[in-house]
Amino acid sequence: AQSVTQPDIHITVSEGASLELRCNYSYGATPYLFWYVQSPGQGLQLLLKYFSGDTLVQGIKGFEAEFKRSQSSFNLRKPSVHWSDAAEYFCAVAHSGNTPLVFGKGTRLSVIA
Amino acid sequence: GAVVSQHPSWVICKSGTSVKIECRSLDFQATTMFWYRQFPKQSLMLMATSNEGSKATYEQGVEKDKFLINHASLTLSTLTVTSAHPEDSSFYICSARDRTGITHGYTFGSGTRLTVV
Numbered sequence: 001a002q003s004v005t006q007p008d009i010h011i012t013v014s015e016g017a018s019l020e021l022r023c024n025y026s027y028g029a030t031p032y033l034f035w036y037v038q039s040p041g042q043g044l045q046l047l048l049k050y051f052s053g054d055t056l057v058q059g060i061k062g063f064e065a066e067f068k069r070s071q072s073s074f075n076l077r078k079p080s081v082h083w084s085d086a087a088e089y090f091c092a093v094a095h096s097g098n099t100p101l102v103f104g105k106g107t108r109l110s111v112i113a
Numbered sequence: 114g115a116v117v118s119q120h121p122s123w124v125i126c127k128s129g130t131s132v133k134i135e136c137r138s139l140d141f142q143a144t145t146m147f148w149y150r151q152f153p154k155q156s157l158m159l160m161a162t163s164n165e166g167s168k169a170t171y172e173q174g175v176e177k178d179k180f181l182i183n184h185a186s187l188t189l190s191t192l193t194v195t196s197a198h199p200e201d202s203s204f205y206i207c208s209a210r211d212r213t214g215i216t217h218g219y220t221f222g223s224g225t226r227l228t229v230v
Binding site: 034036041042043044045046049090094098100101102103104105106108 | 119145147154155156157159162204206208210218219220221222223224226
Protein backbone atom coordinates (compact mmCIF):
# COMPACT_ATOMS: atom_id res chain seq x y z
CA ALA A 1 0.00 0.00 0.00
CA GLN A 2 1.08 3.51 -0.67
CA SER A 3 2.07 5.76 2.18
CA VAL A 4 3.26 9.32 2.50
CA THR A 5 5.49 10.63 5.24
CA GLN A 6 5.85 14.25 6.14
CA PRO A 7 8.41 14.13 8.95
CA ASP A 8 7.90 17.67 10.16
CA ILE A 9 4.65 18.38 11.98
CA HIS A 10 5.35 22.06 12.47
CA ILE A 11 7.96 24.39 11.01
CA THR A 12 8.56 28.03 11.85
CA VAL A 13 10.52 30.27 9.52
CA SER A 14 11.24 33.96 9.39
CA GLU A 15 9.67 36.02 6.66
CA GLY A 16 12.07 36.22 3.76
CA ALA A 17 13.89 33.04 4.68
CA SER A 18 13.97 29.99 2.48
CA LEU A 19 11.73 27.01 3.08
CA GLU A 20 11.89 23.31 2.45
CA LEU A 21 9.11 20.92 3.42
CA ARG A 22 9.94 17.26 3.26
CA CYS A 23 7.87 14.49 1.76
CA ASN A 24 8.75 10.84 1.31
CA TYR A 25 6.55 8.23 -0.26
CA SER A 26 6.45 4.50 -0.24
CA TYR A 27 5.43 2.93 -3.50
CA GLY A 28 7.00 0.47 -5.93
CA ALA A 29 6.67 2.58 -9.04
CA THR A 30 6.68 6.30 -9.62
CA PRO A 31 3.39 7.63 -8.39
CA TYR A 32 1.66 10.84 -9.24
CA LEU A 33 2.84 13.40 -6.68
CA PHE A 34 1.12 16.50 -5.41
CA TRP A 35 1.50 19.32 -2.94
CA TYR A 36 -1.56 21.10 -1.57
CA VAL A 37 -1.96 24.03 0.79
CA GLN A 38 -4.84 24.50 3.19
CA SER A 39 -5.71 27.61 5.15
CA PRO A 40 -7.77 27.17 8.34
CA GLY A 41 -11.33 26.12 7.60
CA GLN A 42 -10.72 26.07 3.89
CA GLY A 43 -10.42 23.48 1.19
CA LEU A 44 -7.21 22.45 -0.50
CA GLN A 45 -5.42 24.42 -3.17
CA LEU A 46 -3.08 22.65 -5.55
CA LEU A 47 0.43 24.11 -5.50
CA LEU A 48 2.02 21.77 -8.02
CA LYS A 49 2.02 18.24 -9.31
CA TYR A 50 4.40 15.77 -10.90
CA PHE A 51 3.39 13.05 -13.30
CA SER A 52 6.49 12.55 -15.42
CA GLY A 53 9.23 14.42 -17.24
CA ASP A 54 11.35 17.15 -15.71
CA THR A 55 11.90 16.30 -12.07
CA LEU A 56 11.91 19.93 -10.98
CA VAL A 57 8.36 21.19 -10.99
CA GLN A 58 7.32 24.81 -10.75
CA GLY A 59 4.08 25.68 -9.05
CA ILE A 60 2.04 28.64 -8.04
CA LYS A 61 2.98 31.27 -5.47
CA GLY A 62 6.68 30.79 -6.13
CA PHE A 63 6.82 27.19 -4.93
CA GLU A 64 8.77 24.42 -6.58
CA ALA A 65 9.34 20.77 -5.82
CA GLU A 66 11.91 18.25 -6.91
CA PHE A 67 11.22 14.58 -7.47
CA LYS A 68 14.12 12.38 -6.47
CA ARG A 69 13.49 8.79 -7.35
CA SER A 70 16.55 7.49 -5.50
CA GLN A 71 15.32 9.03 -2.29
CA SER A 72 11.59 8.52 -2.88
CA SER A 73 11.18 12.15 -2.06
CA PHE A 74 9.24 15.10 -3.37
CA ASN A 75 10.30 18.06 -1.24
CA LEU A 76 8.64 21.43 -1.55
CA ARG A 77 10.75 24.57 -1.61
CA LYS A 78 10.37 28.30 -1.72
CA PRO A 79 13.32 30.70 -1.78
CA SER A 80 11.68 33.50 0.19
CA VAL A 81 8.70 32.94 2.44
CA HIS A 82 5.95 35.52 2.84
CA TRP A 83 3.74 35.86 5.90
CA SER A 84 0.77 34.84 3.77
CA ASP A 85 2.36 31.43 3.24
CA ALA A 86 1.49 30.43 6.80
CA ALA A 87 -0.84 27.45 6.39
CA GLU A 88 -0.98 23.66 6.43
CA TYR A 89 0.82 21.87 3.63
CA PHE A 90 -0.05 18.39 2.48
CA CYS A 91 1.93 16.09 0.26
CA ALA A 92 -0.15 13.49 -1.57
CA VAL A 93 0.39 10.60 -3.93
CA ALA A 94 -1.76 8.59 -6.29
CA HIS A 95 -1.05 5.30 -7.99
CA SER A 96 -2.37 6.69 -11.23
CA GLY A 97 -4.91 9.18 -12.47
CA ASN A 98 -7.66 6.75 -11.55
CA THR A 99 -6.97 6.18 -7.88
CA PRO A 100 -7.67 8.40 -4.89
CA LEU A 101 -5.03 10.56 -3.32
CA VAL A 102 -3.26 9.36 -0.21
CA PHE A 103 -2.24 12.23 2.00
CA GLY A 104 0.60 12.77 4.39
CA LYS A 105 -0.23 14.04 7.86
CA GLY A 106 0.64 17.57 6.87
CA THR A 107 3.15 20.18 7.95
CA ARG A 108 1.99 23.35 9.59
CA LEU A 109 4.03 26.36 8.55
CA SER A 110 4.28 29.38 10.78
CA VAL A 111 5.95 32.56 9.56
CA ILE A 112 7.41 35.06 11.98
CA ALA A 113 8.53 38.61 11.35
CA GLY B 114 -8.93 26.24 -14.15
CA ALA B 115 -11.15 23.49 -12.85
CA VAL B 116 -13.56 24.51 -10.12
CA VAL B 117 -15.46 22.38 -7.67
CA SER B 118 -18.26 23.99 -5.72
CA GLN B 119 -19.17 22.45 -2.38
CA HIS B 120 -21.99 23.55 -0.14
CA PRO B 121 -22.99 24.26 2.41
CA SER B 122 -19.77 25.66 3.82
CA TRP B 123 -20.95 24.96 7.30
CA VAL B 124 -24.00 23.40 8.87
CA ILE B 125 -25.24 22.82 12.39
CA CYS B 126 -27.81 20.11 12.88
CA LYS B 127 -29.53 18.36 15.73
CA SER B 128 -28.56 14.86 16.70
CA GLY B 129 -30.66 12.31 14.83
CA THR B 130 -31.30 14.43 11.76
CA SER B 131 -29.77 14.02 8.31
CA VAL B 132 -27.58 16.44 6.43
CA LYS B 133 -26.85 16.55 2.71
CA ILE B 134 -23.64 17.98 1.30
CA GLU B 135 -23.36 18.76 -2.41
CA CYS B 136 -20.29 18.79 -4.58
CA ARG B 137 -20.46 20.14 -8.12
CA SER B 138 -17.85 20.34 -10.83
CA LEU B 139 -18.51 23.62 -12.60
CA ASP B 140 -16.45 23.46 -15.77
CA PHE B 141 -15.54 19.84 -16.33
CA GLN B 142 -17.08 16.42 -16.18
CA ALA B 143 -16.22 14.70 -12.95
CA THR B 144 -16.27 11.03 -13.74
CA THR B 145 -15.00 10.26 -10.26
CA MET B 146 -15.62 11.99 -6.97
CA PHE B 147 -13.81 11.31 -3.72
CA TRP B 148 -15.14 12.16 -0.29
CA TYR B 149 -12.75 12.87 2.56
CA ARG B 150 -13.14 13.56 6.23
CA GLN B 151 -10.77 15.70 8.21
CA PHE B 152 -10.60 15.96 11.98
CA PRO B 153 -9.08 19.08 13.56
CA LYS B 154 -5.37 19.36 12.99
CA GLN B 155 -5.30 16.04 11.17
CA SER B 156 -4.90 14.89 7.63
CA LEU B 157 -7.59 13.95 5.16
CA MET B 158 -8.96 10.44 5.38
CA LEU B 159 -10.64 8.96 2.34
CA MET B 160 -14.19 7.87 3.04
CA ALA B 161 -15.39 6.71 -0.33
CA THR B 162 -14.94 6.86 -4.07
CA SER B 163 -17.86 7.31 -6.40
CA ASN B 164 -18.01 6.93 -10.14
CA GLU B 165 -20.85 8.47 -12.08
CA GLY B 166 -23.74 6.09 -12.38
CA SER B 167 -22.22 3.47 -10.09
CA LYS B 168 -22.42 2.63 -6.43
CA ALA B 169 -19.81 4.20 -4.25
CA THR B 170 -16.87 2.21 -2.94
CA TYR B 171 -16.38 2.78 0.74
CA GLU B 172 -13.15 2.54 2.67
CA GLN B 173 -12.84 0.06 5.46
CA GLY B 174 -14.53 1.26 8.61
CA VAL B 175 -16.84 3.73 6.88
CA GLU B 176 -20.52 2.89 7.33
CA LYS B 177 -22.17 3.00 3.93
CA ASP B 178 -25.65 3.15 5.44
CA LYS B 179 -24.71 6.17 7.46
CA PHE B 180 -22.80 8.07 4.80
CA LEU B 181 -24.92 7.84 1.67
CA ILE B 182 -23.19 8.89 -1.51
CA ASN B 183 -24.95 9.57 -4.77
CA HIS B 184 -23.20 10.42 -8.02
CA ALA B 185 -26.08 10.58 -10.44
CA SER B 186 -24.55 12.95 -12.96
CA LEU B 187 -21.14 13.92 -14.27
CA THR B 188 -21.25 17.20 -12.40
CA LEU B 189 -22.89 16.40 -9.08
CA SER B 190 -22.17 14.13 -6.16
CA THR B 191 -23.87 14.27 -2.79
CA LEU B 192 -22.95 12.97 0.64
CA THR B 193 -25.80 12.51 3.10
CA VAL B 194 -24.95 11.97 6.73
CA THR B 195 -27.93 10.10 8.10
CA SER B 196 -29.02 10.10 11.73
CA ALA B 197 -26.14 12.36 12.58
CA HIS B 198 -24.50 12.17 15.99
CA PRO B 199 -21.97 14.46 17.66
CA GLU B 200 -19.13 12.13 16.72
CA ASP B 201 -19.95 12.81 13.07
CA SER B 202 -18.94 16.43 13.56
CA SER B 203 -16.05 17.00 11.25
CA PHE B 204 -14.82 18.78 8.14
CA TYR B 205 -15.91 17.00 4.96
CA ILE B 206 -14.19 17.70 1.65
CA CYS B 207 -14.98 16.42 -1.80
CA SER B 208 -12.57 16.03 -4.67
CA ALA B 209 -13.42 15.62 -8.32
CA ARG B 210 -11.41 14.06 -11.08
CA ASP B 211 -12.02 14.13 -14.79
CA ARG B 212 -11.82 11.08 -17.01
CA THR B 213 -8.06 11.05 -17.33
CA GLY B 214 -7.13 12.47 -13.98
CA ILE B 215 -4.35 14.32 -15.71
CA THR B 216 -6.00 17.29 -17.37
CA HIS B 217 -7.48 18.69 -14.22
CA GLY B 218 -5.83 16.52 -11.66
CA TYR B 219 -7.77 16.31 -8.45
CA THR B 220 -9.76 19.44 -7.70
CA PHE B 221 -11.07 19.97 -4.20
CA GLY B 222 -14.15 21.69 -2.93
CA SER B 223 -13.89 24.26 -0.19
CA GLY B 224 -15.17 21.85 2.44
CA THR B 225 -18.16 21.62 4.76
CA ARG B 226 -17.90 22.05 8.49
CA LEU B 227 -20.55 19.84 10.09
CA THR B 228 -21.43 20.34 13.74
CA VAL B 229 -23.94 17.99 15.32
CA VAL B 230 -25.44 19.20 18.57
